Amino acid sequence: MALVVQKYGGTSVGTIEKIRNVARRVARTYDEGNDVVVIVSAMSGETNKLVALAEEMCEFPSEREYDVLVSTGEQVTIALLSMCLQDMGYKAKSYLGHQIPIITDSASSRARILEIGEENIREDLKNGTIVVVAGFQGVDAQGNITTLGRGGSDTSAVAVAAGLKADVCEIYTDVDGIYTTDPRIVPNASKLEKISYEEMLEMASLGAKVLQIRSVEFADKYNVVIHVRSSFNDNPGTLVMKEDADMETVLVSGVTCNKDEAKISVRGIPDKPGIAAGIFVPLSEANITVDMIIQNVSLDGFTDITFTVPKGDLKKAMKIVEGVLEDIGAKGVECDDKVAKISIIGVGMRSHSGVASKMFTTLSQEGINIQMISTSEIKVSCIIEDKYTELAVRVLHDAFELGSDD
Ligand code: ADP
Numbered sequence: 001m002a003l004v005v006q007k008y009g010g011t012s013v014g015t016i017e018k019i020r021n022v023a024r025r026v027a028r029t030y031d032e033g034n035d036v037v038v039i040v041s042a043m044s045g046e047t048n049k050l051v052a053l054a055e056e057m058c059e060f061p062s063e064r065e066y067d068v069l070v071s072t073g074e075q076v077t078i079a080l081l082s083m084c085l086q087d088m089g090y091k092a093k094s095y096l097g098h099q100i101p102i103i104t105d106s107a108s109s110r111a112r113i114l115e116i117g118e119e120n121i122r123e124d125l126k127n128g129t130i131v132v133v134a135g136f137q138g139v140d141a142q143g144n145i146t147t148l149g150r151g152g153s154d155t156s157a158v159a160v161a162a163g164l165k166a167d168v169c170e171i172y173t174d175v176d177g178i179y180t181t182d183p184r185i186v187p188n189a190s191k192l193e194k195i196s197y198e199e200m201l202e203m204a205s206l207g208a209k210v211l212q213i214r215s216v217e218f219a220d221k222y223n224v225v226i227h228v229r230s231s232f233n234d235n236p237g238t239l240v241m242k243e244d245a246d247m248e249t250v251l252v253s254g255v256t257c258n259k260d261e262a263k264i265s266v267r268g269i270p271d272k273p274g275i276a277a278g279i280f281v282p283l284s285e286a287n288i289t290v291d292m293i294i295q296n297v298s299l300d301g302f303t304d305i306t307f308t309v310p311k312g313d314l315k316k317a318m319k320i321v322e323g324v325l326e327d328i329g330a331k332g333v334e335c336d337d338k339v340a341k342i343s344i345i346g347v348g349m350r351s352h353s354g355v356a357s358k359m360f361t362t363l364s365q366e367g368i369n370i371q372m373i374s375t376s377e378i379k380v381s382c383i384i385e386d387k388y389t390e391l392a393v394r395v396l397h398d399a400f401e402l403g404s405d406d
């Protein structure tokens with residue numbers, strides 16, 4: 001007998017019929033002789049509706065009440081799935097985050113899981129009950145409801161699997177696994193049989209929202225193998241696991257895009273110690289995450305600094321930078337939210353050269369201008385004009401021969 005943790009995302013529980021489909025899959029796993037813990041997301045679109053309601057109610061809703069509101073989508077699906085399983089003759093019981101409890105820190109809307117209470121789950125499993133847990137939510141030490149950030153049910157699932165030392169952690173979604181790029185952009189994208197934690201972490205951070213970044217960090221830390229697969233068929237999916245020797249032979253394993261960043265350029269700054277701190281300290285104090293940063297070589301004692309921030313933080317960031325312009329002696333600041341970040345990822349880059357140059361050549365052949373570049377050991381990212389996003393993904397996918405027919 002194995003302990004199986006399964007997570008079903010929003011599209012897999014988007015209608016009553018789809019919840020019935022999930023119940024049948026869960027029941028089948030149980031009938032095969034396994035203990036089953038199921039984590040579910042809200043029905044697709046529901047969390048977006050809740051976020052929109054909060055925004056309609058006030059400009060800056062209290063963080064505590066925001067989490068109380070947006071966590072409710074999952075309460076609906078755990079109850080419906082448990083009812084359905086009971087109707088089919090199984091013992092099933094739903095749990096909200098605080099009932100498990102899933103203890104988190106107090107960072108509302110981006111809380112981190114600290115501990116999972118095992119007792120209730122173990123007790124239920126012992127008497128043959130299927131345990132159904134609300135994803136995306138937890139409770140802090142003061143008893144406040146918290147949420148884990150968008151896509152957070154993935155992290156709930158991996159954390160529960162790690163906490164219970166489950167034998168299997170399956171993340172069911174609406175595609176068959178992790179692909180070389182978003183299969184909705186490139187229909188001939190290839191499904192990967194396996195991918196290392198490190199590559200998956202880069203892919204998730206660089207725009208592939210198929211897994212929440214933190215779920216991958218968690219899996220890496222606690223050595224949980226994640227099996228990403230479809231809730232609509234029985235095809236084998238993709239294993240997210242420790243790097244092995246085969247993975248290094250692949251030069252590029254994925255292409256991602258991200259349209260959620262905006263670019264800010266501060267012009268004509270006197271080039272002297274302290275100017276970067278003068279800009280980035282106040283941004284970090286305001287909890288704004290800065291991604292790429294480029295400082296130009298100075299010309300006649302003046303330099304420019306360009307960086308990217310999440311689009312949602314652009315207004316706030318511009319206000320802060322405008323506030324420090326005089327202090328740092330800069331001539332001006334401008335921003336552009338019509339940009340996208342295109343990245344190629346692969347652990348094979350560590351041991352092969354020429355990957356970045358091939359990326360630049362490919363983009364230039366399409367007349368796509370590169371505005372910023374950043375690299376790490378296993379990725380290269382370029383900022384380009386956002387209208388070229390899909391084209392760039394397609395031509396890079398082709399250039400690195402990632403298609404299923406290559
Ligand atoms: P769920 O509702 O199950 O959590 P998500 O919408 O969060 O599902 O994630 C699945 C989606 O991720 C897919 O429908 C796909 O469009 C998108 N996606 C982006 N990049 C990739 C990739 N490299 N491989 C697979 N799916 C990807």
Ligand code: ASP
Binds near residue numbers: 010047
């Ligand atoms: N329902 C939450 C969201 O839409 C969590 C999740 O689906 O993983 O972000």
Ligand code: MG
Binds near residue numbers: 009151211
């Ligand atoms: Mg998701």
